[in-house]
Amino acid sequence: MGNYFVVGGSSGIGAQIVNDLEKDGHYIYATYDSNSQTSRDNVKYHALDVTQGDIELEDFPGRLDGVVYCPGSINLKPFNRFKVQDFADDFALQVLGAIKTINFSLASLRKSDNPSIVLFSTVAVQKGFDFHSQVSTSKGAIEGLVRSLASEFSPTIRVNAIAPGLTDTPLASRLLSTDKKRASLDDMNPMKRVGRVTDISGLALFLLSEKASWITGQVIHADGGMSAIN
Numbered sequence: 001m002g003n004y005f006v007v008g009g010s011s012g013i014g015a016q017i018v019n020d021l022e023k024d025g026h027y028i029y030a031t032y033d034s035n036s037q038t039s040r041d042n043v044k045y046h047a048l049d050v051t052q053g054d055i056e057l058e059d060f061p062g063r064l065d066g067v068v069y070c071p072g073s074i075n076l077k078p079f080n081r082f083k084v085q086d087f088a089d090d091f092a093l094q095v096l097g098a099i100k101t102i103n104f105s106l107a108s109l110r111k112s113d114n115p116s117i118v119l120f121s122t123v124a125v126q127k128g129f130d131f132h133s134q135v136s137t138s139k140g141a142i143e144g145l146v147r148s149l150a151s152e153f154s155p156t157i158r159v160n161a162i163a164p165g166l167t168d169t170p171l172a173s174r175l176l177s178t179d180k181k182r183a184s185l186d187d188m189n190p191m192k193r194v195g196r197v198t199d200i201s202g203l204a205l206f207l208l209s210e211k212a213s214w215i216t217g218q219v220i221h222a223d224g225g226m227s228a229i230n
Contacts, residue, residue, distance in 0.1 A: 002112075004028050009030030009032065027043075031046050062111065068119075071093055073134075076134075094135075118162065122163055150218075164195055
């Protein structure tokens, strides 16, 4: 069984990934920010705010088989209502936090026979939507980071990203807060529904596994077809 580090493993997609890895018998070192969690036999939780300083965690595994970086934000409004600091804060969470996590984990990843890093982008980087300038800026940087690190770390460490469409998570709760909003967003998707956390977590587990040993440098869309179908 493997050792995995899931940053942002307390809710939404991150929590589902932790649960799925746990069911498969793996050991998971997971973090939370404000959503406090209690450790279990195979899951050890630590509080972590990735925007504050360098990462320092106790009892970290000497060998890691995979890292998943899940923290994100969905701040949607017209460009002229964003301040420059809003972009900087979002970049600190979504990009610099991922960079800190990878830097912190690198020595442990290099001790694994099949190390894998999974990051998250969004369909909005490729598709282009109104009011998505902040999230698309940060996630666009993630896609560049994935391709660069996949080249630099090959053939030892695989690096990929998942680009979801709108997924039913606490992060998206404001967008899905009424039946009318949900129905409208369901209808906008070619598959006629928003994503489920299991749609994304299953892909993440595949990318972490030996089955994906020939996949690196990819941004894989799990969006119900939104990035490819008009």
